[in-house]
Amino acid sequence: MAASELKSAPLTRRSLHDELVEGMRDMIIDGKLKPGEKISERVLTEHFGVSRTPLRECLKALAAEGLVQLVPNRGAVVARITEEEIDELFPILGALEALAGELACARLGDADLQRLRTLHGRMLDHFHYGEEGPYRRINRQFHQTLFDIAGNASLSEMYRQLLGRIHLVRFLVDKRETDWQKAVDDHERIMDALDRRDGQRLAVILKQHLTETAADVSRQSLAPTTALAATK
Amino acid sequence: MAASELKSAPLTRRSLHDELVEGMRDMIIDGKLKPGEKISERVLTEHFGVSRTPLRECLKALAAEGLVQLVPNRGAVVARITEEEIDELFPILGALEALAGELACARLGDADLQRLRTLHGRMLDHFHYGEEGPYRRINRQFHQTLFDIAGNASLSEMYRQLLGRIHLVRFLVDKRETDWQKAVDDHERIMDALDRRDGQRLAVILKQHLTETAADVSRQSLAPTTALAATK
């Protein structure tokens, strides 16, 4: 309409509610709020310096996203992921990754391939030096890049959302080196399929890759899950 | 308000916000609120007989679900689906269906198979009599049953959510008989794969089935989309 000649930065004025969603999401993903933990409206309104209204709106949105669980008349708790849910979510993640891989292959440019190769190389380095944190960071980046290349924004968004829920297990998981080795092997095969631009094969590998990860996670997460529940 | 002496049904006391989400979802899916249409808080609070607070909470949730679009300082509108989004969503739906088919095949009991056969038969009948509405109803039921059999609640929920968004195009689509014939052929192949309990094949067919549907829809939806935008 009218004066759409936005001066310097009038854009930043997002709604309070939106910033809260992002802030809360980060707090949950970063583990400042742990799965199963009660979400006190009073504490959080003070922390963010807002009133209850936008905070509660934010909680509804996060609940729809699956990061928060609302209990009638008893407020909200950070969603706690169960073993069943893990078993459910990983196959879905696998299907989405497979699709992303297929789409990415179909649009894969030389520059894209180079970018993935670089990331893969850095992952290998971190693996050989046993640097698990950095490895995982680059790993996430690799998969994210694959989705970016796929060029399906809705798919990326679903992936991000699912990953957020699944990362709730990260407090419970202690990946062993044997599994790590297998993951690295998988990534070799992923790169190979990418090099050949074989979307079908890539899809199969990615799906299988995720299935293995699922088996790995759910095997280890059972006991700590219940332990956390008891945490005051 | 007042006398909440719910003797017989004490369980039903869900939060007001929850009921609103359901009500609004129905209104959108049923087309009482059309894509692109402005959502007036005043009108809806009067319609549902609630205050703005729970209604606004409900809108945040629906926005997270993708059925509503929030415009800062300008309220909410029913999400309008674009051609790009359709092209993005159908492959995702295809991937989810493929996964569901695979999982369902692995758990398929004789009773399940019988149930699907019955539904398939009814679909064929409706097709031969040219009853498109009933055909689609049973068709939805068929696919829903497939997801039920798959036994992955998270997958079903994602399917339901995606379908909600995709159904926003239903005001725009006018499926032709040729396409319908192809869909029916696909369903024959789907039943065949189910009979053989061949999950791999079923996955491929379902995925392809959805891809065809996507091509069908997006071809016809372009013009009416913009037309609707102008609707007062």
Added chain:
DNA sequence: CATACAAAAAGTGCATACATAATTCAATTA
């Protein structure tokens, strides 16, 4: 000492009130 009960405290759910941004519409001017 454990249990049961009741009153108080705290917390949630919803409604209302206030502040601010967007829209409308009439009056003024070119």
Added chain:
DNA sequence: TAATTGAATTATGTATGCACTTTTTGTATG
């Protein structure tokens, strides 16, 4: 008459208040 401006209206965004539910705590009782 068309365009523009600015007050008035309307709507949204946030804060606060009230009613009701849940939880806690203190007290009495077995």
